[in-house]
Amino acid sequence: MRRELFRTGVLVALSACAGWIGWSGHVLLLPVAAAFPQLWSLARTRLQASAVSGAYFLAASRGLPQGVANFYGQDIWPGLLLWLVASTAFVAVHSVLWTDCNGWQKPLRYMAACVTMAIPPFGILGWAHPITAAGVLFPGWGWWGLGAMAAGLVVMATLYRPAATIVMIGLWLWSAAQWTPPILLASWAGVDLEMGASLGREASLQRQQDLIDFARAQPPGTTIVLPESALGFWTPTVGRFWQNGLTGTDITVIVGAARINGRGYDNVLVTISAEGNEVLYRERMPVPGSMWQPWRSWMGDGSGSEGGARAHFFANPVVDVGNTKVAPLICYEQLLIWPVLQSAFHRPDAIVAVGNGWWTAGTSIIDIQRASSAAWARLFDLPLVISFNS
Known part of the structure; x- marks a missing residue:
């Protein structure tokens, strides 16, 4: 029991870090969010998967409570309530689609979660989507880069996650070394x-x-x-x-x-x-x-x-x-x-x-x-x- 609690705590902490760092507002840090599918797939129970998903989303959207308080000129409590409500869709989707089955069921279900959170109705609250990092890892690749990023996220939810992590880190370092901001439009x-x-x-x-x-x-x-x-x-x-x-x-x-x-x-x-x-x-x-x-x-x-x-x-x-x-x-x-x-x-x-x-x-x-x-x-x-x- 203690070992499982420790495991849950580690996964939740790492997921919160992925959300916090990946969505800190620095474009070159977006690939950190790609760690989320790996942490989600390492969960051993649906409750663990829910906790991992909640930690990631809440950390990624941490500015919402203060922003709501600023907007309405009230205290932070209405913002905290909205923050928790907004996370419900993300957590529900990733909790329902999680499975403890081995093989390709888990990565395919993660891809289903990705698609679900990308399009309406759940996509209406689909913030902090890891696939946004495609522009950092595959700049200029267009739809091919989007497909490559989607494939990478799927592999991160398989037993081949160490290899996928190494490849993504290599692409990340290469992109960071060569990075140029988007060009300006003439006139x-x-x-x-x-x-x-x-x-x-x-x-x-x-x-x-x-x-x-x-x-x-x-x-x-x-x-x-x-x-x-x-x-x-x-x-x-x-x-x-x-x-x-x-x-x-x-x-x-x-x-x-x-x-x-x-x-x-x-x-x-x-x-x-x-x-x-x-x-x-x-x-x-x-x-x-x-x-x-x-x-x-x-x-x-x-x-x-x-x-x-x-x-x-x-x-x-x-x-x-x-x-x-x-x-x-x-x-x-x-x-x-x-x-x-x-x-x-x-x-x-x-x-x-x-x-x-x-x-x-x-x-x-x-x-x-x-x-x-x-x-x-x-x-x-x-x-x-x-x-x-x-």
């Missing part, structure tokens, strides 16, 4: 702002004018990307104000906003130039709970912004900006698997990642989003444009 500029919670909430025309003046100061022909929600609510008046403000320039601005409709609102990216303005992209997966609240419509409370943000699950995976095909990722989408893979399937020319992370102060959430976006950009060898507000 595009991602702008980071430090406006805190006021961005998107201060509705004055002066704030809009300040952003317009900043855009006008850029070189002619530049496409400028501003953070999520920077415009606040998107209305025809705001559109005309910006369009008039850009008159006489050859500047295009891509910026986040919220567009109200009869059943809630859409979290969108809009494109504005002197020639016109339009909604460019509607977020496929808003943050569950704080933004996406489907139960409101089920309960008959779906009027105005109180209906929450709508999820356009598989809509607009890529959008056209001039002659450039762009894969947009807004905030939460950068932590998931299916939005970026759906976009990659349509062969974009670049990835544009935006966020409004003022509420993440004191956490590594923005760094994790940046690292995840960089890994996917390197995997598919795509330019990356990033814009965050903090």
Whole structure:
């Protein structure tokens, strides 16, 4: 009994370390997360597998309680509750699919867990997925690299795990020695702002004018990307104000906003130039709970912004900006698997990642989003444009 308790403690501790280090916000540390399937497969009981899964996920998503407390201006307890609830899906999937059978049943079940956590409905909470490390171990390999990473994770759950570990460490060291960040897109500029919670909430025309003046100061022909929600609510008046403000320039601005409709609102990216303005992209997966609240419509409370943000699950995976095909990722989408893979399937020319992370102060959430976006950009060898507000 003591030996089993000790074994459980060691596996849980190592799993927590894998989650903590792998998801620390440094892109080159993402491969540490690949240790999770090995630790999961070493569990001897379903209860051990559940504990290992919970330790990994809770450590990887450790910034959530503080972030929720910052967002709602409350104490940390609501965040801790959400943290535990969010881990339930990950733990449940890996617990149910765990088996004590030898042979290939266990690795095949781990692959089933990987796929389940990558696509909806469970993929809606599919954070901290080890396959994200494919961009570090196999930069530029594209879909072949994704397949190689998936195969590596499967082998990590077999008796051949020592060989797989050695190979992955070798690839990791080679990649780290040769690593270069994602390339920049010519004539595009991602702008980071430090406006805190006021961005998107201060509705004055002066704030809009300040952003317009900043855009006008850029070189002619530049496409400028501003953070999520920077415009606040998107209305025809705001559109005309910006369009008039850009008159006489050859500047295009891509910026986040919220567009109200009869059943809630859409979290969108809009494109504005002197020639016109339009909604460019509607977020496929808003943050569950704080933004996406489907139960409101089920309960008959779906009027105005109180209906929450709508999820356009598989809509607009890529959008056209001039002659450039762009894969947009807004905030939460950068932590998931299916939005970026759906976009990659349509062969974009670049990835544009935006966020409004003022509420993440004191956490590594923005760094994790940046690292995840960089890994996917390197995997598919795509330019990356990033814009965050903090």
